[in-house]
Amino acid sequence: MSRWLSPLMAFCLSFMIIVGLAPSLGIQVDRQIDFWLLWLATMLILALPITYLEIALAKRSKQSPLAALGGLTRDADASQKWRIVGWLSVAFIPFLAGAILANVTSSTSQFSQIGLQENLFFVICAVIAFGLSFLSRQILVLLTALGVIASLVLANVFGTALQPWHVTPVEFKEWGNATILALVASGLGLGLYWQTNTLHAKETQASSSVLPIWFAQLIAVIAFGFFAITAQIPAFALVFAAIVSAALLLQLAKEQLSQRQIAPVLQFVIVLVALFVWAIPNGAAIFNPILMLWGLVICLIYAIFVGWIMKISHLRKAMNFSSEAFYNIWRIAVRIVTPLAIVLAMIAFVGQIF
Template identity: 65%
Template sequence: MQDTAMSRWLSPLMAFCLSFIIIVGLAPSLGLQIDRQLDFWLLWFATMLFLALPIIYLEIGLAKRAQTSALNALSKLTREADAHQRWRVVGWLAVIFIPFLAGGILLNTSNAVAQQNDFGIGSNILMGIAAFIAFGLSFLQRSVLVVLTAIATIASLVAAQVFGVQVNDWQLTPVEFKEWGSATILALVASGLGLGLYWQTNLNQEKQDAATPKTLPIWLAQLVAVAGFGYFAISAAIPAYIVLIATIFAVALLLQLGKEQLVHRGLAQAVQYILLLAPLLIWVFPAADLFLTPILMLWGLSICLIYAIFVGWIMKISHLRKALNFSNEAFYNIWRVAVRIVTPLAIVVAMISYLGQLLP
């Protein structure tokens, strides 16, 4: 468990690093390029404001309410809400999704390294080696992993600029419906929301503390991460190597966060390792990404959708009002409308949009 002083900088720094690395890892699957289309990035900012920000508040509020990590907390939260045990499945979906997401971004980064080099090792083999290295690193102290990930992430941004990134001028293009799915995935899945990552790093908050001082730095750090991605491209071998190193550290951090949830749930160590390594290593199989990538995107959105419905419609109104401790009742009402109505509808539309992109 992190102390209060450490959590002040740990969550925002972790948010910046993980968001940037996950976005870089998911970008090839989403077809995102540095085309600087103003309409798409305005759409993304809207999703960050109206979808991502309320969900960050949701995570921090649940952390304060439950005082334990997400997977373990669902038992308590469902009992308090007099809800059916089936709602607890979202905790399992989220904790298994963590290594599954880690495998996807690690494979895409390994593909980038393989494209920039010709050393005779396939990207799947490279990904498998990197996965086991990341698993070993996941036993390091949390703060050490965050610092190593931050150093490697910043180094990758610097290396990309040194070796040249061709950036086009901003252009305004017509807004297309299919862009909504990519923007929402970029804002929610690529920010790691709904997975309990920021939940875990804010467990030491006092219940009477306001949620905003913890929430806004995380949200702003994610904005900075995407801004950095706007000027980033793997255009040479050295940046590709550095990004792979940064991804290994980020994956180690993700695995550690997932493992901590399983430990809190009281699972045997062997079961923990199986639940972490199986979803991670499934990406090693040739051509697995062709059918795993759509599952990855829709799975991540589904987790956010279930949490929004559970918190907005199933939990008792008074529980999160006290946990969030907004300075103004109007802010709470706006947040509740966003979680109950705006977020679920927007995510469903995003799923339809993304499915539409998959059709020929």
């Protein structure tokens, strides 16, 4: 069961996150060949190294991210301040769940006859998602997969014709959007795949866990690009997929907090505040940019911590590459390429806002 859980979760969550973020990035209907080629490049040079990073940390620590960072910082003789990335990540997970629900319920409220105010519709969906988060992980992943597949099928049965593929000049702002799509929309930096691979960490090559996850992320966004969800899709399928994917994210956040031995009451406060902040009227216009920058910052901190703070030998055994050259290429990517690329993406994205 563990072999298919992470890739299936990667496909479902990546698809639903991009569905939620697409309107803010302006890519929900415009199918530019140049942009998607740029995204493919970011998947290779940014997303793949970060996915290796998460699995390597899982194999080394054999604990979920929030609990593991204490030991990892001690092993690296690093300041406890680096543990802040774990708290940023675990708070980001329910915030991301809220973003998926808020953006999906907003779009479906505008183009369907639900008859509820957007905020009330969001609150109802959020309450249902929180209740579903107490189901087992396997059930939630299967329900999310069912919702995603139904959304794809119904989008093609009832959706309108998509715009034809076309080529446009590459702009600097597209680097920011492509990086957000590759990292934030893939759920990277949050420890989700680290968390789901912790109990199954074995002395095998990290690639055996990483590549299925990476290909699943790739397929999810390709599916979005070719079979984009349109406003005319029956709302229930997309809303169902959003609710169960949000429930899955909430469960992952609660599990990390529980393994960190946080009091149950405080667990619920952290999760529910980050989730229901999206109920603030017109809050999405402010929270969506924060969400994207927050996600990039988390990936940046992890890249710096693993690339520059942890010792060079710490993850070599966990990666268990067949060639030393592959390890050195990955380390260069994490130490130099990834931080610089993320900083450029943040500059590009902020430039769009202002």
